[in-house]
Amino acid sequence: MLIREPVVEKPKTQVKDASYEKECREALRPHLDAILDLAVKAGWDRNIASYSLMYLAAKTSRPADRAA
Secondary structure, eight states: OOOOOOOOOOOSSOTTSTTHHHHHHHHHHHHHHHHHHHHHHHTOOHHHHHHHHHHHHHHHOOOOOTTO
16 A cells, blocks of 8 residues: 655745634644544544544644744
8 A cells, every 4th residue: 555645735825824824724624634534443532532632732832933
């Protein structure tokens, strides 16, 4: 089976643009759905998997770079 790297859409707006965050969510949504589907297929509860991803994402967050 050939595994290819997932493609995340590039931003069309600048980071300071009001729609930038929403655009990022929409670019990541199908990949998140795919991860959750894989977790459910493996036997994990979807709500617990969602919470776990949220927890892991929060643990990887860093304060925004104020110079940007």
